[in-house]
Amino acid sequence: MSKRKSSNVSDNPNKRVRPAAVEEDVEDESDLDGDEEDGQSAGEVVSDAGIVESITLKNFMCHSLLGPFTFGSNVNFVVGNNGSGKSAVLTALIVALGGNAHATNRGLSLKGFVKEGESSSDVSITLRNKGRDAYKPEVYGQAIIIDLRITREGLRTYKLRSKSGQLVSTKKEELLSILDNFNIQVNNPVSVLTQEMSKYFLHSKGEGDKYKFFMKATQLDQMREDFVYIKTTKHVTEDKVDQHSECLKDLKRKYLEKEDRYKNMATLDEMHTKLEELQKQMAWALVRSFSPIFFPTNLDFQPPVYANKVEEAEGKSRQIQEQLEGITQQVGELQPKCAELKAEAQKRNTLLKSSEVRVQIISDITVNWFSHFLQQEVLQRSIDANKRNLQTMESSRSNRLRRFGEHMPSLLNAIQEAHRRGQLKHKPRGPLGYLISLKDPDLALSVEVCLKGQLQAFTCDNHEDEKVLQSLMSKMFPTGRRPAIITSNFLPSVHDTRMRGVNHPEYPSVLHALEIEDPVVANCLIDQRGIESILLIKNRTDARRVMQSRNPPQHCTQAFSKEGDQIFNNRSYTAEQTRANYLSGDVEEEIRYVCMCVCACSMILYKADQEVMKCKHHKKHYDEKRSAHLRNIQTLEANQESKEQELQATTICPERLDVRRTARSLDSEITRLKVKITTQQDQQGDREEVVRQYHEALENYKNMTQQMKYLNSFIKSLDSVMNHRLQVYAELRRFLSARCKYYFDSMLAQRGYTGSMAFDHKNETLSISVQPGQGNKADLSDMRSLSGGERSFSTVCFVLSLWAITEAPFRCLDEFDVYMDMVNRRISMDMMLKVAAGQRYRQFIFLTPQSMSSLPVSKIIRILRLKDPDRDNNSQKGQDEEQ
Numbered sequence: 040m041s042k043r044k045s046s047n048v049s050d051n052p053n054k055r056v057r058p059a060a061v062e063e064d065v066e067d068e069s070d071l072d073g074d075e076e077d078g079q080s081a082g083e084v085v086s087d088a089g090i091v092e093s094i095t096l097k098n099f100m101c102h103s104l105l106g107p108f109t110f111g112s113n114v115n116f117v118v119g120n121n122g123s124g125k126s127a128v129l130t131a132l133i134v135a136l137g138g139n140a141h142a143t144n145r146g147l148s149l150k151g152f153v154k155e156g157e158s159s160s161d162v163s164i165t166l167r168n169k170g171r172d173a174y175k176p177e178v179y180g181q182a183i184i185i186d187l188r189i190t191r192e193g194l195r196t197y198k199l200r201s202k203s204g205q206l207v208s209t210k211k212e213e214l215l216s217i218l219d220n221f222n223i224q225v226n227n228p229v230s231v232l233t234q235e236m237s238k239y240f241l242h243s244k245g246e247g248d249k250y251k252f253f254m255k256a257t258q259l260d261q262m263r264e265d266f267v268y269i270k271t272t273k274h275v276t277e278d279k280v281d282q283h284s285e286c287l288k289d290l291k292r293k294y295l296e297k298e299d300r301y302k303n304m305a306t307l308d309e310m311h312t313k314l315e316e317l318q319k320q321m322a323w324a325l326v327r328s329f330s331p332i333f334f335p336t337n338l339d340f341q342p343p344v345y346a347n348k349v350e351e352a353e354g355k356s357r358q359i360q361e362q363l364e365g366i367t368q369q370v371g372e373l374q375p376k377c378a379e380l381k382a383e384a385q386k387r388n389t390l391l392k393s394s395e396v397r398v399q400i401i402s403d404i405t406v407n408w409f410s411h412f413l414q415q416e417v418l419q420r421s422i423d424a425n426k427r428n429l430q431t432m433e434s435s436r437s438n439r440l441r442r443f444g445e446h447m448p449s450l451l452n453a454i455q456e457a458h459r460r461g462q463l464k465h466k467p468r469g470p471l472g473y474l475i476s477l478k479d480p481d482l483a484l485s486v487e488v489c490l491k492g493q494l495q496a497f498t499c500d501n502h503e504d505e506k507v508l509q510s511l512m513s514k515m516f517p518t519g520r521r522p523a524i525i526t527s528n529f530l531p532s533v534h535d536t537r538m539r540g541v542n543h544p545e546y547p548s549v550l551h552a553l554e555i556e557d558p559v560v561a562n563c564l565i566d567q568r569g570i571e572s573i574l575l576i577k578n579r580t581d582a583r584r585v586m587q588s589r590n591p592p593q594h595c596t597q598a599f600s601k602e603g604d605q606i607f608n609n610r611s612y613t614a615e616q617t618r619a620n621y622l623s624g625d626v627e628e629e630i631r632y633v634c635m636c637v638c639a640c641s642m643i644l645y646k647a648d649q650e651v652m653k654c655k656h657h658k659k660h661y662d663e664k665r666s667a668h669l670r671n672i673q674t675l676e677a678n679q680e681s682k683e684q685e686l687q688a689t690t691i692c693p694e695r696l697d698v699r700r701t702a703r704s705l706d707s708e709i710t711r712l713k714v715k716i717t718t719q720q721d722q723q724g725d726r727e728e729v730v731r732q733y734h735e736a737l738e739n740y741k742n743m744t745q746q747m748k749y750l751n752s753f754i755k756s757l758d759s760v761m762n763h764r765l766q767v768y769a770e771l772r773r774f775l776s777a778r779c780k781y782y783f784d785s786m787l788a789q790r791g792y793t794g795s796m797a798f799d800h801k802n803e804t805l806s807i808s809v810q811p812g813q814g815n816k817a818d819l820s821d822m823r824s825l826s827g828g829e830r831s832f833s834t835v836c837f838v839l840s841l842w843a844i845t846e847a848p849f850r851c852l853d854e855f856d857v858y859m860d861m862v863n864r865r866i867s868m869d870m871m872l873k874v875a876a877g878q879r880y881r882q883f884i885f886l887t888p889q890s891m892s893s894l895p896v897s898k899i900i901r902i903l904r905l906k907d908p909d910r911d912n913n914s915q916k917g918q919d920e921e922q
Contacts, residue, residue, distance in 0.1 A: 087170025089221030089848030090882035091132065092182060098160040100127045100145075100152055107163075110884065111901035114875045116894070117886045119905030125886040126234055129853050133233075134195075135162040135187040137214055138225040143233060150193035162187040166221070168202075174220040178207055183217060221848050229256035229841045234853040234886075249837075250798070250805035256841045257775050262768055266761070273757050280750050287743050294736040301733040307719050314712050320698045321705045422640045442621050443470045443495050444522075446515045453511045463504050465529055468559050469497030470522060472621045475564075476554045478547075481601060482575050483619035488603035489549055490568060494621050496523040498563045525563055533558045533565075540571035541595040546585070549573045549599075569596060577601040583611060772800060775844050782840035783807075790832065790866050809833045832863040839874055849882035865893070875899070 095106035105124045108117075117125050130143045130152070140149050153160045164185045168174055174183065180202035188196050199208045199217070207213075217223075224230045254260040440447050447470065458466045468474060472494030477483055487494065499505040505526050512521045533555075541548050549570035555561040564570045572594050576582035579600035585591065586598050586606045598606045603614030698705075776798045787794045787809065794809040842850060875883045876899065891902055 087880075088168060088172035088174070089223055090167045091849055091884070092165040092167050093163075094128060094132060094135075094165075095163040096124075096127060096131050096160075097162075098154040098157040099131055099162060100124075100160075101154060102127055103154065108903050110882065110903075111899070112167075112882060113879055113899040114872065114897075114901065115882070115884045116891050116900070116902045117884065117905065118889065118891050118902060120888060120907050122908035123905035124908075125888075125905060126853060129231065129233060129851055129884075129886060131162040132164065132851065133225045133231055134189070135164045135185055136223060136225045137211070137218060145235075148193050149189050149195055150191055152189055153191050157191075159188055159190045162189075166217070172220065174217050185214065185217075222846055223849075224258075224847060227256060227258070227845075227847070228252060229838065229845050229850070230847040231851040232838065232853060246799075246804035246806050249807065250803050253776075253779065253798075253805055253841065254803075256845055258845075259768070259772055259775070266765065266768065269757070269761060273754060273761070276750055276754055276757075280747065280754070283743060283747055283750070287740075287747060290736070290740045290743050294740040297729075297733040297736040300729050304729060307716065310712060310716050310719070314709065314716065317705055317709050317712065320700065321702060321709060422637060422644065440473055443473060447473075450511060450515045453515065454508070457507060457511065462507050465500035465504060467497050467499045467504060467508050467524075468557060468563070470495045471498065471560055471563065474555070474557055474560045475622075477622055478552055478554055480623075481577065482552055483622040484603045484614070484616065485575055485577075485599040485601055486549060486552065487619045487622050488605070488614045488616055489570070489573060489599050490564070492523055493525075493564060493568055496525055498525045498527060498559060500527075500529045502526060525567060527563060527566060529559045530562055531558060533561045534571075536565065536571035539594055541574055541592050543574055543585075543592050543595070546574045546576045546598075549575060572596045574598040576606075579604050579606070582606045776800075778844045779840050782843040783836055786836035786839050786870060787833070789870055790863075792833075792836075794833070807833065807837065832867055835867045835870065839870060842874065847881070849884060851884045851886070853886040854888065864889070868894070872897075872900075 090112060091110050093107050093109045095104075095108070096102060097104055099105065102124050105127060108128065117128060119125050126145070130145050133143050134140070134149065134152065140147060140151065145152070164187075166183045166185065167181070168176060168179050168183050169181050173179075173181075178201065179199075182202040184200040184202070184204070186198040186200065188198075190196075197209060197211055197214055198206055199213055200206055218225075228236050251260070254263070440451065444450075454463070454467060457463050472487075472490070477486060497508060499508055505524050508524055512524075536550065540550065549568075550561070550565065552575050553564075553570070555564075574582075574585070574592065574595055574597075576585060576598050577600060579602060582598045582600045582604070583606055586595070586608055591608055596607075600606065603616055605612040605614070780796045783796050784794065792809055792811055794807065797806040797808075798804075799806070838852070871883070871885070872895075875881070879899070894900060894902070
């Protein structure tokens with residue numbers, strides 16, 4: 040047997056052999072052996088679609104690399120010792136073609152197939168895609184590449200590529216479509232018989248297991264499961280039909296109810312029509328009541344004098360006709376007058392609008408007068424406040440303490456007296472503004488704006504002194520605001536602010552700008568206001584430049600300008616106060632300023648009084664005009680209403696009706712009819728809702744009826760189809776059983792065995808009896824009595840008989856001859872090769888630990904010989920060898 044170099048099937052893809060007697064070049068296996076002939080006979084058939092061309096494994100099970108293996112189109116033997124990777128190739132084939140881990144009998148989970156120490160494993164399989172059974176040849180080409188990756192977590196991802204390597208899909212549904220197209224069944228033991236399944240089948244002694252094997256191989260079990268599912272679906276559908284039958288009765292009842300309400304709507308429409316007619320008659324009855332027509336209602340009826348009564352009635356009829364003609368003429372004469380009245384009404388409306396404009400002017404004057412009145416009140420309050428300030432300033436000429444309030448001297452005397460009596464542990468200090476003085480008088484306003492309420496505040500050493508001071512203040516200040524009280528321990532020395540105070544070479548802080556003799560006062564202002572970290576900068580521009588630069592002074596929180604503006608690092612505020620009230624040194628100047636303010640406010644108040652008097656005069660004048668215009672408007676409105684009523688009386692109805700009934704009787708009937716319509720509407724509800732509910736109930740009833748009809752038709756069709764399918768299923772089962780018996784007897788006869796195969800489809804058992812050598816039928820014995828080799832040979836015959844009755848593009852057997860002796864192995868091998876030679880359109884892959892050196896030389900046979908396992912290096916490569 041000569042060695043041959045392995046080559047990929049895609050090296051020469053154009054050479055193909057078709058069935059029928061058409062002579063073509065042999066497929067690419069002819070290139071594998073240069074010594075063999077380059078052609079094959081025209082009668083040979085080569086499979087085109089669905090066979091395995093090559094397979095490659097990476098980090099799969101215990102192997103780092105296996106392959107790539109190139110398979111032949113017909114018979115392939117994968118030989119090698121245990122551990123060389125034969126079963127790994129078969130396992131990878133099953134998993135890559137959609138099989139689960141349980142089907143391989145090599146593990147319970149896919150993550151068990153990833154090599155220890157690796158994060159994932161990869162399997163690549165190339166399937167031939169030629170011939171009339173090719174799957175999307177315009178997309179995939181002549182081969183389909185299936186790439187599988189299994190992660191350590193057990194996740195499986197697919198990549199389906201064309202022959203050129205272009206990615207086509209990553210969905211498993213596409214893989215299932217490919218497998219269905221090629222009729223590849225990796226879970227079918229006849230298509231792929233694994234080592235474990237082979238052992239189980241060989242050692243299985245149950246007749247039920249053989250029957251299950253037969254049913255699964257022929258896919259009859261799948262057909263039976265489908266029938267069971269269809270039967271279950273039929274029962275579910277019948278239950279739905281029963282439920283819908285009850286629901287249909289309810290829908291029909293609701294539909295009839297809605298139909299009755301819908302029909303009653305027609306009666307309601309008739310009542311509405313009658314109501315409209317009565318309203319028209321009512322309109323003309325009112326016109327008749329205004330016209331000077333009198334219809335005689337009391338006619339003396341004397342039965343004997345019929346002729347006189349007829350003449351009298353005709354005379355009255357003529358009289359009424361003349362009166363009607365006169366009224367018609369009056370209506371024609373009134374039409375021009377109506378037009379004049381409309382023009383006059385429009386003119387009155389224009390006059391009314393101009394009157395409204397005048398009324399708006401009067402309202403504006405009133406608003407202006409009211410605003411002047413409010414301004415006068417504000418000025419008066421300002422004058423009163425300035426007078427109080429003037430009085431305070433004049434009293435502070437002799438006592439500066441009065442600037443902080445009229446009662447402040449009395450309060451300090453009371454504090455002194457309470458301290459003398461021992462009611463106070465420490466004498467409170469205050470007001471704080473009285474105990475400080477300015478080094479620079481120009482900074483009075485800025486310091487006063489900075490300290491604000493602290494200028495009038497008092498400070499106490501403890502809470503007991505605070506309570507005493509609160510009591511004294513309540514007596515001195517019974518009403519109004521009281522000075523604030525700050526409680527803090529009195530210290531004999533001023534706080535050391537050198538580490539946290541601002542120290543600027545040009546501008547002083549508030550602490551440095553004040554002269555404070557008492558350390559308690561200085562500490563209070565440091566604690567409450569932080570005067571050690573506030574700068575006083577006279578010019579507001581310089582203050583913004585210093586504070587809002589990139590490097591503001593250290594420890595400086597804010598600054599105040601001479602005008603009292605407060606400047607921070609990122610914002611500034613303008614002071615509302617314009618003069619210092621407490622810290623100003625020149626009292627006389629303050630008195631002069633307040634006097635000027637009082638004079639100015641008085642002058643403004645005088646002018647405001649003059650303006651108010653003028654507004655009052657104008658208001659009185661326009662009030663009189665407004666009253667006159669209102670009276671004129673009322674007169675015009677009354678005239679307009681009378682003209683409109685007169686016009687409406689002449690145009691009540693476009694068509695005159697001859698009404699015999701009085702307006703009172705018509706009104707009574709209209710009222711009764713409206714009550715009846717309202718009652719009917721309350722009972723029936725909204726018209727649109729009734730119509731909608733009727734159509735909805737009708738639609739639901741029709742839909743349910745149609746659905747019931749469809750379901751009943753579906754059940755009837757399903758019964759008919761199921762009966763036919765069950766008959767076909769029984770005939771197919773009988774036919775496959777007969778064919779299986781025939782092929783089994785034929786296979787046994789090749790070795791001179793006799794046997795029988797008995798199917799019991801009712802009990803689902805398969806009994807196989809075999810007699811080695813020539814013997815009587817009575818001498819047939821069960822396979823359990825055979826030797827291991829004989830039993831394996833009988834099993835091979837059974838498998839081959841199943842091959843003959845099933846269809847698949849390739850078939851795989853793993854260690855099928857493990858329990859055979861040399862004689863049975865040789866016979867079985869010859870039988871399988873004979874079957875393979877007769878089925879050149881199928882691919883056969885046999886895995887065996889035998890060397891296969893006794894195989895005959897043939898172009899249809901390819902041997903892939905695996906190297907012995909190398910424990911130090913798990914990288915394995917196969918060598919292709921053909922015989």
